Amino acid sequence: MNQYVLWFLIGTMLFTSAPVAAQSTGNHTPANAAGILNALPPDLYKKMERLAQLIDQSIKSGKLTDAQVQQELMSGRLDQTIRGLGPEAGQLMDEIQSDMQSGNGPGENALMPLLGGLGQ
Numbered sequence: 001m002n003q004y005v006l007w008f009l010i011g012t013m014l015f016t017s018a019p020v021a022a023q024s025t026g027n028h029t030p031a032n033a034a035g036i037l038n039a040l041p042p043d044l045y046k047k048m049e050r051l052a053q054l055i056d057q058s059i060k061s062g063k064l065t066d067a068q069v070q071q072e073l074m075s076g077r078l079d080q081t082i083r084g085l086g087p088e089a090g091q092l093m094d095e096i097q098s099d100m101q102s103g104n105g106p107g108e109n110a111l112m113p114l115l116g117g118l119g120q
Contacts, residue, residue, distance in 0.1 A: 044099045051092045058085050
């Protein structure tokens, strides 16, 4: 699975679970997926990168399929599926969601540029 796709899936799941009022940092959001990822605070970037690696490893080992990840995202159950990958994934999810809720990440307006990054 393309790294941008993994980042998008994680970001989409987190954007939809974080309260709307806490999503905006007041900063200008970069216009493309790479810019959004590069604009993340270093600590949040590392957490999201590690979570993307865990998901990618699960796909490569056959625990998950690309189709299953996409289906779980569409059904709103991706959070549960990722948490089911193990304690590290669950802890990363908690930390990332906490960071997003406290405004340490891109806002909802970052979602469309990430969607554009899916084809890359």
